[in-house]
Amino acid sequence: MIKALLLVPVLAFLASQELYASVSAFAGDSVATTVATEDTAKYKPDTSKVAQQVLPFEEAAEVFPIETDELIMDRMSCLQGTIPLTFNPYVRQFVDYFTIKNRKYTRRMLERENVYFPLFEKYLAKYNMPQELKYLAVVESGLNPKAVSRTKAMGLWQFMAPTGRDFKLTQNQYIDERLDPEKSTDAACRYLKMLHNMFGDWQVALAAYNCGQGNVKKAIKKAGGVTDFWAIFPHLPLETRGYVPSFIAVNYAMNHATDHNLFADTLLYAHDTDTLHINDYLDLERFSEHICVSTSQLMDLNPALKVKYVPEHFRNFPLKVPAHCSEFIAHNRGWLLDSCRRGSGTPEPMIALLPDNLKPEASAKNTRKFENKKSLYVVRRGDVLGKIADDNGVSLSNLKKWNKLKSNKIMPGQKLVVMKTVPVSPKKQAVATQPTQLAKAPAAKDKPAATIAASPEKTVAQTSATTPAT
Template sequence: MTLTSCQSHSPEQAATPPVKVEQKVAKGKTAKKALKNQLAKKPLTDLWDRTRQGLAMDLDNNHPRVLAELRWYKKNQGYFNRVSNRASPYFYFILMEAEKRGVPLELALMPIVESAFDPFAYSHAGASGLWQFMPATGEHYGLEQNWWYDGRRDVVEATRAALDYMVSLHKMFDDWELALAAFNSGPGRVMNAVNKNKRRGKSTRFWDLDLPSETTAYVPKLIALGKIVRDPAKYGIKLKSIPNKPHFAKVKTGGQLDMAKAANLAGITLNELYRLNPGINRWSTPPSGPHHLLVPVAKAESFRAELAQLPAEKRMQWQRYSVKSGDSLIRIANTFNTKPGLIKEANKMETDLIRVGQSLLIPVAVKEKEEYALTAPQRRIAKQNTQRAGRHRLNHSVKSGDSFWSIAKKYNTGVQELARWNGMSPRDNLRIGQQLVVWTKTNAPRDGVVRRVNYKVRNGDSLSRIADKFNVAVAQIKTWNTFDSKYLQPGQQLTLYVDVTRAYE
């Protein structure tokens, strides 16, 4: 593959005589060769060392945009500490996949620029995961996205897709810098910029193209990262060591499995299991797959053995439900935090028709939903509960005809703000009955009245049920009340602040 050969735009280099430039390049090549020879002599116990051996882009580029990114990085050692900690479970696999394809190992640093190695990162534009795939691009590269699962966050599948996409873009542009720009803003936009410069007789190198500001900063960020990884001491940065060995192994589950049970069988925490499997949206693995989980290498064999001993009926927890007047499959599914299709499948139903008194078998989570803190709904709730200084929280239930624009206008706030408060993108679809939070500088919307309400805990109540009933957050109830026990007791009095203009069941 042809690697991009970029030269600096700095005035000092422009004024350097040609002979001296050649000498400088020769010295640079000699230094790179010496570094590789030095690394080759010692065993590679650290992934940063392994990365240095495969850096292949022009890291001697001192374009002002690169230097600007370097200045920021040099001042932010804490950023590299966080990135190294987050990257630790994933970096070995990503580096291995990049090496398999023979691409410059700067590409393995792309998740730093894209998401700071946060597998749950979600942008205002709707991009998701370590590699920040947009929905359409993800679908094009085989990343399935549904209620149960989002392949854009699946570490293995998204890495495969991202590197395949980069190889495809390099074939298109024959230039890694243009390929990186196309990954960020789309190949069509970059091709149009290239063609525009061709027509005007201008350079078609990345550094000379008219591209969006985010894209013009994207490549410099990666080049600057490459410089730091190549020689962190030169920039006053210390890269926390990441062991040069696999962190996780893939274990076939053979079917749907509650994530809490899986974590228990694997001997790890539920949060650790979700961080290795961030594509799982709900409390269990998807009924239609993928039927595998990533677990720490050291736990893989014991997990396989425990799974083999687990009876099929114990993989999930089931609850019998008797259909009541006014019930529908959708209403029942919402009550039990599941999907109508799964209820139909579990009960071998061919239609959505149900009758009063009919007994249904419902798959339910083993633990309270708050325990599954890294599922998509709970991550969104955590985002919604993030306190905003100087603002008051209000809850809005989406009604027919609502949009981000109309809701933002009602509460006199911005569309981007509203989406961000709810862990969403303005492009996301809203559904009737969906609960949104609005952080306003006033106590209530124009048509809402917030009042203090005393609530007496009943049999079967939980914090989440009470929160859902009064359209408030569990965190708010905890803030408004002092609990002497982890569990609620029937007859216990709670103080709530609710919008009394709403009707509650």
Template structure:
């Protein structure tokens, strides 16, 4: 074992120390380390009648250990990918938690374990990961918010303020001592991120402001999305909130945002903005006060109503009993709104050469591969995903789906699309598997090399439900290769080696042993981002100096 890898093990043990009282060694922290590592099928038995949540948490822990290794190796691409996979698992767990206990919901023990992991994971990505600073990650808005709330304590009470703007139909903008603290933060430590937010404001304003106007909502609410997510449609947080407006699963569902195998509509900037308008309109009707409505958006209307009753006031600045995060929330919002309306006045550059988010739509009747659609549109798959951030898979949904493509590309797309044979346009994204005697979700997932969680999610298999002999299951296909490089030609000056995966191996460990990065091993072996499983006996091409 190399010296550097021994150092990583020490870091890992520290990172997972959150089980302190229960974890006397690494095996306690990772009770089943085979979930995301290579192994043989013969020794595996899984009881599908058991709760899926412990398996999800175990997988998340293993991925977290891979994050630490990749961060140590400064493998930013792998860190970004692994963080997104962990958040997907956390949102899956949160969705399970919303069910009744008899249908697979969280028990009290499950919730304690889930919350414990969530706290440790949040501390890891907000304070300990060096590479997160170098990537425009979906967690950056959360990181900024954590940083600023830990450093500034808002005092409530008698407040002197200067009115910056107060017009009918708008949210009053005022400067107080507290608001000035946040403005100073954005001008110094938070400058880089706020400039990114201003660029995104320029990108999305022509999309969001008309929707706010359609619902007769104040235009300042766009700054709410700015502080919630940095106007990043793929943002996510420790509360398992997702999207530009940071809806949690239950609230999103209440306002018409669906999440399934193919898509998460909380990440659709159009649908989520309409949903946010309806939600904020309900909050404003309840309090008839925009400051209290915004506070309720952060901590819930019940808490704000109780604080108002306790203090016998509708003045936000007098509500001492509100949670610290909520007391910080309104000054945070006001500081962002004040800077964003006059960036140059506060030392920020006015965004230039920002391409606005404008699009045409094409109605697809069946599921189609993203790579095929991008080629037809004459753009890169990454750009097509940016226009359709709600898509969770490498394909569009089975049913009708309105695909967004850059303005001006529609005619080219339609003519090229019609020229493709139908069997190439609509590639099936599932195979149907009929369960045989002795099979389990685990053995079926291994047979097709898919995640057991994906298999359960696609077929809506809840906790304590067994698969039955003869039952038909939809098994998701992986789609085409993600990389053009087949791995036959390596970098100049490198020699090709074939490594046979051993039981217990992970990509991060293999990369460390060969002095390379997990992201490079993926590229050399056409391993699509979205698939993390490797198996014992698998041969990997690795290029070494």
């Protein structure tokens, strides 16, 4: 009875309001990718005129039902869980938005739900929280882990930088854990639990998640101390007034999509991954070459990384890799990590291993010389191009260049050209540095013959391995 009385002035207030102009303003995915471009500010949902709405051509060609308030209310009553799914004209407006006006957005969420909902459900169960909170990420980010809002909130749960730091999400020049699905979900659960403990009402907690505890406390004070979302509704920021109704509408739309003829165009699922713990510098571009996946795919599996390497000071960094690479990585972990450290795979690795007195940059007294030597390697079953390059002390890019390879694919029996930097043999070097006698001048000129020592032959070894000998 009390809530019914409270709703009277609220609904009167709603009657004079337009639907919050930008559902996409709190759906970070739409903001980040500018998918939602329609002018929702002009969309004033009136349930009696929904069928007359002018829809985009793509949507107008679809057949979908216009459900009555009574039917939607009945369906919502069957979905009721811990968080009240209040139905009123304002919520109905958002139901229409997700089931009629922006069906494309809802279909996209249906495509992605299998990727992220299992993760959300795991953490919600861990903290003993209502499972329906998983739909909040649909409102926040459109289930896009890389979503960035116009206010620089980031990730699936749209953490602002200060709030992220409050909940131990690391943010620096190398990494932003607001973009990490696991860690940001854990932080979001802790934050929402804290807000619920603070206000004792889930709808009010959701409002605080959107606009902050301070704004909610002010709204409660203006409403006479009543801790009820619909009572404080007129005193909340405009965006927050649409936030909770949108959460309720998304909950309904995702559960009753088929009743509105809404189906995913495709179904996405999370990649099967394994975790490799890294304790030293790792060049991800080189590492991805070795395990035959694209660098972009590896970065997608690790969205928190802002750079294409794991810094040397990171300890026990959990690098996610495709599960199908696990066996190869397990059998080749040593050389894989070694070859991807800072400074590895340099053009002249063989020279670096030589004693100082044999290096071409040694003092003038050093008479040893070097040259590039061409050799052939016959591919054996089980060989990997990256390992062949490392075993021969050359870079993968050079090996591919020397053999005109466009990919890392090789076949048993295939012959590969390998250019190695080796010292010139003492005998060959002695011949090269031996003085040369010049011929006598013509007798007619009557000048004595001159003997001039030839300058030492230029070394070939100082040519980088990145420049094969021709």
